[in-house]
Amino acid sequence: MNCPECKQPLTSYTEDCPNCGFSIINSPWIIISKVYSPDDMVIESLLKSFGLPVKVSRREVSQMPVNIGPLAEVEIAVPECLVEEARDLLEGAINTDI
Numbered sequence: 092m093n094c095p096e097c098k099q100p101l102t103s104y105t106e107d108c109p110n111c112g113f114s115i116i117n118s119p120w121i122i123i124s125k126v127y128s129p130d131d132m133v134i135e136s137l138l139k140s141f142g143l144p145v146k147v148s149r150r151e152v153s154q155m156p157v158n159i160g161p162l163a164e165v166e167i168a169v170p171e172c173l174v175e176e177a178r179d180l181l182e183g184a185i186n187t188d189i
C-alpha cells in the first residue's frame with residue numbers, strides 16, 4: 092500500500108512512513124466488526140497473515156442470563172486508513188469458505 096499522506100509506497104503497515112513520518116498505527120482505530128469467540132481468533136489471524144495491524148478488545152457481556160454461559164463480545168479494530176482493505180479481506184475470506 093501507499094502512505095495515506097504522501098503516497099510513498101510503504102513496505103510495512105507497522106512502521107512510520109520514511110518520507111513524511113506518518114504513522115498508521117498511531118492514526119485513529121476504527122471498529123470494523125463485532126464478533127463472538129472464537130470467530131475473533133479467525134479474523135485476527137487472517138488480518139495478521141496479511142500484515143495488517145489489528146486490535147481486539149474482548150469484554151464480557153454481563154447482562155446475559157447465566158445459563159448461556161460466559162459470552163464475550165469481541166471488537167475488531169484496524170487503523171482508519173486500512174478499514175477498506177480489512178473489510179475486503181474479511182469479505183473475501185467469508186466468500187471462499189462458503
Ligand SMILES: [Zn+2]
Binds near residue numbers: 099111113
Ligand atoms: Zn508518507
